[in-house]
Structures are given as structure tokens and as C-alpha cells.
Amino acid sequence: MTGTGIIGFFNVSQRPLTELVPLSKFPGVVEAQYYVIRAHSSGLVTKPMQVVEANSLVTISLGVRGYEIMSAYPLRGFFDEKKKETTWVANLGLLGKMAGAAAVVANQVTKLENGKIVIDTNIKALGVLGMSTFSRFLFCYHSSFEQVYI
Amino acid sequence: MITIQGKVLPVHTVNISKVDEHVLEVDVEAAWKELDLDAGWSNEVEAKIYINPT
């Protein structure tokens, strides 16, 4: 699992603008990895997406003097053999902080014997820690695909 | 269930975000004060979040 790409968007022009930003624009983003993008101002989170998909984009509109910070968080997936479902988790760092992802010093995600998923994370300050979870948003039919993230 | 230094966080410090139902909000700051935790020799907070797969 890789780290979090962060982009600060700044409207330096004299008029309101709207732009489309692909996931691939985020630094450090790799292929064969699912991400969710979260906006600092609104707290909205996209559905999981990966670079190779055509519609892995966010639309951003900013007025004059407008700004936004978006972070692309890598998801870690765990496939349940019995239920044939995948649970995805992402550590969103400290919410409400502009570069909240940078509050995370260490992050380890593992699956226990009893099937529970444990996220063991170290953060450098107190605040509201965010965790994003998704399930069943995709069924994997190709065994090679499963190996990518387990 | 979420633990810090082995202690379980009070239920009211863990909520599902009103903005996005996929986001779990863990108020580590409130829990830290309530559980009266101490940093000890470390300068970091280690939290363990346990999730049941669906």
C-alpha cells in the first residue's frame, strides 16, 4: 500500500473556474491500486477508483480567491472466501485538518484469524481520525486481480 | 471496536460521518481526555481500529 497524494487547488485567476482532475494527477498514485479522493472543505468522498479507469475524475469549481485541498487515499482490500465479498478500508488521517493525511506517522492493515480487519495506526496529534470503509462494491472474477491487493 | 493503549474507546466518541456514510469518525482527542491517557515516553498516539467485514 502506498501513501496519500495531496493536491492544493488555487484559483489565481479573476473569474470563477471549473476543472476536471483525473486521479492520475495526484502525486504518488500508482496503477493497480484503488483510491478514494476526499475534499477538505466539504468532507465528501468519491467512490473507489483506480488510474486505469476512464471515469476516475473529480470535478472542482472554485470562485475567485477560492481554494480546496483534496487527498487521494489508497484503499486496502480483504476478500472473504466464504461470502465472496471484499471489504475495503482507507486511513483518512485527521479530519478537519488541511493536510490531515500528514498526521499519520505509521499505518498497518491486517486481517486477524477471526476474520476481523485491524487498522493499526500512529498519529502525531490528537483530533478526529477518519476511516473509510467500502464493501461489496466489486466482485473479482479474475484470480490474478485478487492477488494484487491481498 | 477501537482501542488506544489497550483501552476501548467510549461509544460516543465513534460516529459515522453525517457527510458521507462510508466515513467513520473517531474522536481521538475526546477519548484521550476522557480515558485520561498519558503519552508516556512516546510522542505519538497509537490507535487500533477493528472492523468486521460485512
Add this chain to the structure above:
Amino acid sequence: MLDTFISAEARRDLIPAYLDAWNISTLRHFSVKAISCMSQTPQILFHSQMPTNRPPLLVRNSDDFFPEIPTSHPWHIFVNAHNALFTQHLNLIPDWDMFQTVHEYSGFHAAARCVSGGPIYITDVPGEHDLDLINQMTGPSPRGKTIIFRPSVVGKSLDQYNGYDDDHFLLVGTYHGKLPVSPHEIFTYRV
């Protein structure tokens, strides 16, 4: 003091010694908690800021913050994001300068400092502080100190060929975490 020497040759020859003395002094007496400003000259860039056999310095990445000049603010962020394309290769931590939390562009500046990978410091009018904005940039460490969250990588412009007047957003990109294990080296990891 260097300026008082009349001989240009003498002044030039003493620059490296003067710079080294400054470096050693900040290391010894201030634990490198000093900012190198007005130092974007070749003599300083290539003598103090390039070698890696020393701790990185905090170095001013652009011209100053001018609270009273409204048009200076978007430009300030734009310039810093582009200067970082060069300064990322030097052994320094880019400093995008101070700003005010109560100001027309306070959030704008705050967001820029947070993604810059450099220090955050304010020059508020006493009594005029935006605590909500400060809370978005900082948090209490478990020991009670107020700290900032610096990403692992220096923030820089992602669209190097967009002009300031081209009606595009300025994108300042950074990253936090371990380097991706990839054959493509996208950026250098700053210590």
C-alpha cells in the same frame, strides 16, 4: 559588516566564510531554527543550499508576503509553487513566508502553507486571530504541544507550463507516506 568593505574583491572572497559562519551559528546556537531569507543569489544557492553534508536549512522560497497588496496574494502562491520546482533539488526546506489568519486571503495562504512541505508561521495583528483556521492547520501532540502536519514531500506546481494569466487553477501537489515501489522515480524524498 561585509558591506562595509570597500574592495569588491574582498567582499566577494569573504562570502563563503561568512555563509559558513552563519550556518554553524544557527546549528550550534539555534538548533537550525532560523530562516535564511534574502538568500536567492547564486553565491548562496550553490554554497550553502546545495551541499548535502549538513542538515537542511529553512530558506525563503520567494519574495515577501505583503498584507496590503491584494493582487500580490495569488501571485505569491503561484511563484512559490513554481520556485519549488527548482528549490526541491537543493538541500533545504522551502519557506513560503508568513501570512495573517485574519485577512482576505487567509484560507488561501493557509492551504498553501499546508501543502508546501515547509513551515507555517503567522504575523497576525495582536488580538485578531482566526482560531478555526489555526485549528485546520495544527493539532495538539499527545504531550500538549501544538504541531503542524508536514507532508513527506515538498509541494510544487503540477502544471509547469500554465501561465499565471491563463485562467487555470494552480495545482500544488505533494505526498505523504512511503515512496511507491515503482520503477518510475517521480520525485525526490526530502528528509
